[in-house]
Amino acid sequence: MPNPAESLAQRVAERVVDLLVRAININELVLRVDLNALLQQVDLDKALGKVNMDALLARVDVNELIDRVDVNALLDRVNVNALLDRADVNALLDRVNVDALLDRADVNALLDRANVDALLDRASVDDVVRRVDVDAVLDRVDVNGLVGRIDMDLLVEQTDLGAVIARSSGGAASEALDAARSQAVGLDQFIDCWVGRVLRRKHPLPLAPPVLLAPREES
């Protein structure tokens, strides 16, 4: 059986606390609390150690969170140059599969977007040419084949080369020799033709010895 006086004191105290709480403006009280000072006194590491982060993150909708993030504003605040200064770009590139990257890239579309003229304006062609190993390039060129493709008739007719040749080698002796030889060749062919008809040859004669004929056929 409780003491009647103690019971009365209990009821009075509850009544006083109730009146006191009603009289206090909680919001105003919270505003007067120095939260920073309060947080400094809190051992956050210990508090966070008690939190089950996995369970917490499982309840968070990360996609929705990301959707609410203003990525552009975030990137505007990032000092990209400083970031790149701190990055080991070579190591980064070592980890990049460039072939796979290029396979996925539409190079034609990229080139369509490139202003090649502007690029060439900025390029020092002289420097590029200076770095070219011309000897190596010429080693790969078939000069004989190139010369063989020259139309000597046009070259002699349409340039001053013809006049130079005519003046330098146009001696009467060489002209007479050329004429005698060419006439003799013509007569040889004429006689061969008639001998072939008289002998009624059906198959063409060998034109030259095998060794002399082979290079001509290759060319």
Added chain:
Amino acid sequence: MSTRARAAGWVSSQGHYAGSVSRLLAFLIDVVVSFSLAALGLAVTSLVAQVVTGHSISWDRTDIAVAIIFAAWEFFYFGYSWAASGRTFGMAVLGVRVVCADGNGLDPWRGVVRALAFPLSFLFFGLGFLGILVQREHRALHDLIAGTAVTYAWDARAARIRFLAREAEAGAGSKHDG
């Protein structure tokens, strides 16, 4: 056929078997040259003998010694020319040369054999030369014996360029005059 097409034909015939006209003309030139040199040699010898001994030497064509000297000279003239360079003076003028039957350069010994066999082609009214006309490779009897052939070997390409150059210059001159 135009002159230009003929000029192109010169080049394409390089290395081909030489025909009868070229070879005949070359031989005629060689005959003239070798006879002239032989006559000159005999004349010089006679002159030297007259200066040294005071007696002139009269060369008689029927003399066997003269015939032997002449034959030896002709053998030397042709044999040395073919062995050394594959061509005589006349062949050089006409732009033909002697090669092995397969087209390789002439071995000196083949040149000597060809010179030794050369007189055989004159037998029976020059029957051995008929091969130049009718044989498939234009080879005469002495060619068949020595294993040789005669081909065109003049620089027809250069000749053709000279020809075109002369033609171009003549054309330019006529335009200029017009």
